[in-house]
Amino acid sequence: MTPWSTLLALAGDATGSWLAQLKNLATHPWVVNLVAMAVILGANAAFFAVITLLERKGLGRIQNRPGPNRAGPFGILQPAADGIKMITKEDIVPERADQLVHFLAPLVMLAPITLALAVLPYGPQLVAVNLDAGVLFFFAIGTAGELAAFMAGWSSRNKYSLLGAMRAIAQMISFELPLVLSTLVVIMMTGSMSLVEIVAGQGSAAWGLPGWNIFTPWGLAGFLIFLTAAAAESNRSPFDLPEGESEIIGGFMTEYSGFKYAVFFMAEYFGMFAVSGLGITLFLGGWHAPFPFLEWVPGIFWYVAKLVALVFGFIWIRGTLPRLRADQLMNFSWKFLMPLALLNFATAILWHATAGWQFPGAWLCRWLVCFGIVAGAFTGLGRAMLRRRQVGPRIYRYAS
Amino acid sequence: MQLAFTIIALLILAGATAAVALRNLVHCVLCLAVAFVGVAALFLLLGAEFVGLAQIMVYVGAVAILMVFALLLTRNADLPATGPLVSKSWLTGVSIAALVFGCLAIGILASGVGQAAPPSPQLSVRQIGEELMRNYVLPLEVLGVLLTVSMIGAVVIAMTDPKPD
Amino acid sequence: MPGFGIIKGLKETARNFFGSYHDPGRFVTIQYPEEKREHHENYRSFPFLVYDGDPVKGLRCVSCKICEKECPPQCIYIVPEQDGSGKLLKFPRIFDIDVSVCMGCQICVEVCPFDSIKMDQEFEVSTADRFGGLILNRSKLAKSNEYYHQIRPAEATAVDAQLAAERERQQAKAAAAKSPAPAAAATREKKP
Incomplete structure (x- = not known):
């Protein structure tokens, strides 16, 4: 044995024991959880930074402007500049504000949304928490946002804040129903509330086609309802009434500045990522590749690609549609989305009941029948909602 | 387990006490929401995932928001109350509370809590x-009808609108 | 079918989005510090004083103070030059314009009988010193006639022609006054 190999062996021994200790440490549940938290938070924060830039660029291009292009080449340092600005700005709290509630509101807004990000399956093995009632957890956690909006609006002692909070709560409650009803269809058809199992159920593909839920009539309608309601839930345009800056300044965020405002902003974008992630998981096959021969690409890639596509869809819609009026918003939710979601539910039941059809072309027949029902409901409800109401002189009940 | 239970129990007690003792109604509602979250955490601690999440969804998401709306829509709700904190008929309240507590305690003690706990079922x-859909489908449907009826009733009451003549 | 309007709108915005990448003509934005918008000749910002030749002695201003009196926001301040005996000279010792108050109404230009104050096209006058930096004094206001020609060629040419005509008329008058001058002087001497 040469001295050299002895040295090597010794070193190997030493590192071996070190490695063993390191391995023990690395598999400790606390460490695992901390790492998962750090990765989820860090990845989403980085994505948030990228998306704010892409959103401003995209909106600019939609309006024939170049968008931010000053900070760094093509403006890629814009998020950093924004961050520095937000952190160094003065944090102003109104004198008569309820100090404690005013301070807590952004935290109550952000914390539950980061919790919701933990249950989403990002890849075959990339699930931080696999809850048996994952979908329920998602919605249960989401309700804290309403309370946070109220806390922010009420504690600011500002009429615009309070009006914004009232609008936000009314909107979130109204659109939660279609949101839940559209996800219920998927839960019913999969037979599970676990997000992991829902994704697993969408992997099987017939004739090399993806088995995603969106390629069924109820899935398509459910996805569209879900997307609309999700835009409203995360206060995205055209449903951005709670912070309609031309009407009520900044809504419940009016009296927030500096980093607290940044936290609200972050919560809004995290909410968009979370709800898009849920949409991907429920309807777009989660981390599954579109075609079986592409399954060798890591699942996280497909997840992120779908997330970017959905978020870009939100940006596109924001650049296209004007803001709704409050009564249009309520009509849209209660008279259009709600009945449509219920009818979609019935369609899913029909789809399930006709699963036993055996004659040739049964699948196509089922598809067409179910799609016809959903499309007919869509047309009828839309016509009914858009029918011009008789416009007459306004009658004031109390003023005259 | 013991430590987590202690922390959650203290949180619930503190939230409930503050909900009764604070003078600002909005603060009371927020403290009540904290107590609700604590109860949900207890359910989660016991492994009752569904019940815990439903608790958060119904109590924090619906009941607390309902209270908040009721507060916002009533006049002068955010002015702190000026009356005495303890009402004159406190003796009645305390005796009723003691009675309820006694009944609950007897019921719980009679259920054999002292013995070794059976392994919690994995539900x-x-x-x-x-x-719900097999054994308890009738109660579920009856409850559903009851809730629908109450909702229609509320809408009818709210819509009562004397025709201007 | 309802909902198709949204698709039409989405198509339009998509066309804008992709079009802005390959068709630079779509851009309405001007990248300001690098490229600047072309001004109309009549574009105006703040007043300046025109001089011919020497920047101090050549000022056309005679400190008649008409502009100071007419200025609606009262942003002009003039002190005429005095000679040793306290007699006012036709020349401003101090001529200040507070551009933080000036509203660019051009009334000073319209009332000036000597075409000595004109509107500038310089708009990058921002400063970190909000008290001193926005008060333009005589030396900062004085700009040459060539500069005037440069920013407003048509107007400056017209003004020059008018001034030349005025000067000729003055000279003709002076020449006419010169020949009968002794007689007039004689009559005046006789009168008292």
Whole structure:
């Protein structure tokens, strides 16, 4: 044995024991959880930074402007500049504000949304928490946002804040129903509330086609309802009434500045990522590749690609549609989305009941029948909602 | 387990006490929401995932928001109350509370809590759903009808609108 | 079918989005510090004083103070030059314009009988010193006639022609006054 190999062996021994200790440490549940938290938070924060830039660029291009292009080449340092600005700005709290509630509101807004990000399956093995009632957890956690909006609006002692909070709560409650009803269809058809199992159920593909839920009539309608309601839930345009800056300044965020405002902003974008992630998981096959021969690409890639596509869809819609009026918003939710979601539910039941059809072309027949029902409901409800109401002189009940 | 239970129990007690003792109504509602979250955490600690999440969804998401709306829509709700904190008929309240507590304590003690706890059943959402849809389908439907009726009643009451003549 | 309007709108915005990448003509934005918008000749910002030749002695201003009196926001301040005996000279010792108050109404230009104050096209006058930096004094206001020609060629040419005509008329008058001058002087001497 040469001295050299002895040295090597010794070193190997030493590192071996070190490695063993390191391995023990690395598999400790606390460490695992901390790492998962750090990765989820860090990845989403980085994505948030990228998306704010892409959103401003995209909106600019939609309006024939170049968008931010000053900070760094093509403006890629814009998020950093924004961050520095937000952190160094003065944090102003109104004198008569309820100090404690005013301070807590952004935290109550952000914390539950980061919790919701933990249950989403990002890849075959990339699930931080696999809850048996994952979908329920998602919605249960989401309700804290309403309370946070109220806390922010009420504690600011500002009429615009309070009006914004009232609008936000009314909107979130109204659109939660279609949101839940559209996800219920998927839960019913999969037979599970676990997000992991829902994704697993969408992997099987017939004739090399993806088995995603969106390629069924109820899935398509459910996805569209879900997307609309999700835009409203995360206060995205055209449903951005709670912070309609031309009407009520900044809504419940009016009296927030500096980093607290940044936290609200972050919560809004995290909410968009979370709800898009849920949409991907429920309807777009989660981390599954579109075609079986592409399954060798890591699942996280497909997840992120779908997330970017959905978020870009939100940006596109924001650049296209004007803001709704409050009564249009309520009509849209209660008279259009709600009945449509219920009818979609019935369609899913029909789809399930006709699963036993055996004659040739049964699948196509089922598809067409179910799609016809959903499309007919869509047309009828839309016509009914858009029918011009008789416009007459306004009658004031109390003023005259 | 013991430590987590202690922390959650203290949180619930503090939230409930503050909900009764604070003078600002909005603060009371927020403290009540904290107590609700604590109860949900207790359910989660016991492994009752579905019940805990439903607790958050119904109590924090609906009941607390309902109270908040009621507060916002009533006049002068955010002015701190000026009356005495303890009402004159406190003796009645305390005796009723003691009676309820006694009944509950007797019921719990009679259920054999002191003995070794049986292993907690692993209840999945699927089992709960099957129980609800097979054994308890009639109560579920009756409750659904009851809630619908009450909602229609509320709408009818709210819509009462004397025709201007 | 309802909902198709949204698709039409989405198509339009998509066309804008992709079009802005390959068709630079779509851009309405001007990248300001690098490229600047072309001004109309009549574009105006703040007043300046025109001089011919020497920047101090050549000022056309005679400190008649008409502009100071007419200025609606009262942003002009003039002190005429005095000679040793306290007699006012036709020349401003101090001529200040507070551009933080000036509203660019051009009334000073319209009332000036000597075409000595004109509107500038310089708009990058921002400063970190909000008290001193926005008060333009005589030396900062004085700009040459060539500069005037440069920013407003048509107007400056017209003004020059008018001034030349005025000067000729003055000279003709002076020449006419010169020949009968002794007689007039004689009559005036006789009168008292």
